[in-house]
Amino acid sequence: MAYEILDHEADAGVRGIGGTLDEAFAEAARGMFSLMADLAQVQERGEVTIDIRADTLEGLLVAWLGELLRERDVRGMLFSRFEVRIGQDEGGWWLEGRAWGELIAPRHRLGVEVKAATYAGLRVERRGEAYIAQCVVDL
Amino acid sequence: MELKKIDDFVWEIPKAGEMRVPGWIFVSERLLRPLLSGKGEGEGEGGGREWNALVQVRNVACLPGIVTASIAMPDVHPGYGFPIGGVGAFDPDEGVVAMGGVGFDINCGVRVLATPLARSDIEGRKEEVADALFAHVPAGLGSEGKIRLTLEGVDEVLEKGAVFALHRGYGLPEDLEYIEENGRMEGADPAAVSKRAKEREFRQIGTLGSGNHYLEVQYVEEIADGEAAQAYGLEEDQILIAIHCGSRGLGHQIGQDSLPELERASRKYGIPIRERELVCAPIRSPEGEKYLAAVFAGINCAFANRQVIAHLVREALAPLFSLPPGKIRTLYDVGHNNVKFERHGVDGEEVRLLVHRKGSTRAFGPGRRENPERYRTVGHPIFVGGTMGTASYILRGTEVGMEKAFGSGVHGAGRAMSRAKAKKRWRGEELVRDLAKQGIVVRAHSYAGAAEEAPGAYKDVDLVVEAAVGAGLNALVAKVRPLVCIKG
Numbered sequence: 001m002a003y004e005i006l007d008h009e010a011d012a013g014v015r016g017i018g019g020t021l022d023e024a025f026a027e028a029a030r031g032m033f034s035l036m037a038d039l040a041q042v043q044e045r046g047e048v049t050i051d052i053r054a055d056t057l058e059g060l061l062v063a064w065l066g067e068l069l070r071e072r073d074v075r076g077m078l079f080s081r082f083e084v085r086i087g088q089d090e091g092g093w094w095l096e097g098r099a100w101g102e103l104i105a106p107r108h109r110l111g112v113e114v115k116a117a118t119y120a121g122l123r124v125e126r127r128g129e130a131y132i133a134q135c136v137v138d139l
Numbered sequence: 140m141e142l143k144k145i146d147d148f149v150w151e152i153p154k155a156g157e158m159r160v161p162g163w164i165f166v167s168e169r170l171l172r173p174l175l176s177g178k179g180e181g182e183g184e185g186g187g188r189e190w191n192a193l194v195q196v197r198n199v200a201c202l203p204g205i206v207t208a209s210i211a212m213p214d215v216h217p218g219y220g221f222p223i224g225g226v227g228a229f230d231p232d233e234g235v236v237a238m239g240g241v242g243f244d245i246n247c248g249v250r251v252l253a254t255p256l257a258r259s260d261i262e263g264r265k266e267e268v269a270d271a272l273f274a275h276v277p278a279g280l281g282s283e284g285k286i287r288l289t290l291e292g293v294d295e296v297l298e299k300g301a302v303f304a305l306h307r308g309y310g311l312p313e314d315l316e317y318i319e320e321n322g323r324m325e326g327a328d329p330a331a332v333s334k335r336a337k338e339r340e341f342r343q344i345g346t347l348g349s350g351n352h353y354l355e356v357q358y359v360e361e362i363a364d365g366e367a368a369q370a371y372g373l374e375e376d377q378i379l380i381a382i383h384c385g386s387r388g389l390g391h392q393i394g395q396d397s398l399p400e401l402e403r404a405s406r407k408y409g410i411p412i413r414e415r416e417l418v419c420a421p422i423r424s425p426e427g428e429k430y431l432a433a434v435f436a437g438i439n440c441a442f443a444n445r446q447v448i449a450h451l452v453r454e455a456l457a458p459l460f461s462l463p464p465g466k467i468r469t470l471y472d473v474g475h476n477n478v479k480f481e482r483h484g485v486d487g488e489e490v491r492l493l494v495h496r497k498g499s500t501r502a503f504g505p506g507r508r509e510n511p512e513r514y515r516t517v518g519h520p521i522f523v524g525g526t527m528g529t530a531s532y533i534l535r536g537t538e539v540g541m542e543k544a545f546g547s548g549v550h551g552a553g554r555a556m557s558r559a560k561a562k563k564r565w566r567g568e569e570l571v572r573d574l575a576k577q578g579i580v581v582r583a584h585s586y587a588g589a590a591e592e593a594p595g596a597y598k599d600v601d602l603v604v605e606a607a608v609g610a611g612l613n614a615l616v617a618k619v620r621p622l623v624c625i626k627g
Contacts, residue, residue, distance in 0.1 A: 009217055010554045036280055059399055066395040073339040073388040076281055104281030112558070112588045113280045113349040113627065115391045116243040119398060119415035120219050138219070138243050138391075139350045139558065 204234025240495025247385030279584025349627030
């Protein structure tokens with residue numbers, strides 16, 4: 001399990017890599033929050049749960065990352081650990097996620113605020129033994 | 140894709156294939172070069188699909204109801220759906236509203252305040268001014284505004300824009316005349332904005348944000364157009380304050396909410412999706428109407444934010460210079476991520492159009508009744524942001540710009556280097572020290588963020604201005620330079 005930050009002319013791409021789709025989505029979230037803070041400094045003092053649906057698996061990734069940004073703003077928190085469960089039913093794709101973190105503080109060595117997750121560079125797929133989940137985020 | 144040189148500052152993508160209109164790119168040869176070297180439509184570095192700015196100009200030209208041309212301003216670079224610097228005007232009956240033509244930071248824009256101070260008043264006190272502004276204007280990731288809102292309060296923001304802030308005691312009544320749309324966008328419907336979006340504004344109103352947003356104390360280095368400068372009340376060495384920010388999380392959430400909704404609408408109405416960020420809906424459809432009502436509300440949110448921040452700047456400076464708030468006036472406030480109904484001449488006839496400007500400001504020329512009375516004979520000012528270390532420019536709207544580009548203008552330098560590369564190349568602390576040696580005092584909430592915004596990571600703003608003025612779209616009024624810069 002790992003994340004990568006992809007080069008982009010004006011913004012940045014985040015790529016989560018995992019043995020399962022669930023892990024790849026969790027790692028993509030870590031990648032996105034790594035742009036905003038030093039994750040090692042963000043302790044697990046609080047938890048949020050996220051429940052979302054989307055028409056497509058790719059749309060689900062954008063919705064998941066977007067929802068975490070919303071939680072950041074509404075709660076004033078940064079997150080450093082994530083757990084995700086993804087599934088599909090007749091209504092499309094669903095995701096149940098949990099994120100752990102704490103209130104934003106200068107000691108987190110803050111970076112730039114991510115504004116939104118976008119459909120640009122969006123890709124969710126199996127690559128060999130691993131799954132990747134990636135998109136460009138607007139900074 | 141064919142590219143035809145029309146003159147030194149205009150290139151055309153002739154109408155071909157599914158294009159409904161040609162593409163017009165207002166760039167010099169030097170500005171065109173990086174556009175050609177970018178990737179075409181296809182696999183990007185990250186493995187996902189990427190588009191270059193010229194392909195995006197062409198894609199916009201294919202949208203239903205587009206009028207005259209798909210336009211790219213001199214600071215054009217790749218964006219999401221529309222290029223940054225993209226302008227597209229649509230017939231209100233046949234046309235579409237596209238999310239890519241607005242982006243996530245709805246009504247991101249610049250407010251410039253004109254002070255009665257001269258450079259000599261500030262020079263010896265830059266550190267003090269920087270500290271006061273840094274302490275008083277909330278900025279950076281996680282910063283909270285001084286106002287707390289409830290859902291009802293946010294609805295009022297969305298309905299009334301800058302007028303909301305004024306009612307709460309932020310700013311001066313005379314500010315409104317010098318804000319695009321007088322600070323209050325008509326047609327905004329808070330009911331079109333999700334509760335999820337509104338919650339993001341509870342603590343964020345009156346915050347600057349981060350990234351390329353800034354608060355800058357500048358001095359007028361050079362005046363190029365005496366008549367316009369007089370109308371604007373500008374003099375050499377005068378101190379100005381520039382505020383660059385947008386609609387914060389609420390605006391971003393409108394975008395995030397709208398992406399899947401407009402994707403479904405594109406399919407429903409049979410509009411081919413050429414890029415997933417170029418989703419849209421007919422203007423005359425429930426989906427299109429809802430998105431527009433939400434965007435108009437987002438525009439108001441940004442007007443309110445800048446109105447609050449302008450007040451905070453006045454509060455911070457008042458005790459330092461014994462300045463009553465009324466002595467710091469709003470020169471102008473204009474957005475560069477907007478979509479609005481406007482009247483324009485097309486083939487000799489005045490028509491109502493829906494004009495998208497993504498990374499382009501409105502730049503209405505002389506005579507337009509939307510301009511404040513004081514600016515009516517010269518057109519309204521627009522602000523072209525440089526970087527922390529370089530000049531910014533004040534330009535104005537022109538008749539040529541009205542004819543050729545629906546009264547639009549350039550908005551900034553545009554990035555030349557990715558944030559990741561900039562962060563590797565510069566260290567925030569060193570950069571701040573180097574700028575201090577050049578006489579520019581920087582206060583940053585994030586050193587990493589400051590490194591990403593290094594002047595060397597941006598294109599040369601002088602070239603952008605040269606092309607805008609060379610093409611006749613905008614006219615040069617004044618060049619300004621930074622003295623103090625606050626970064627989020």
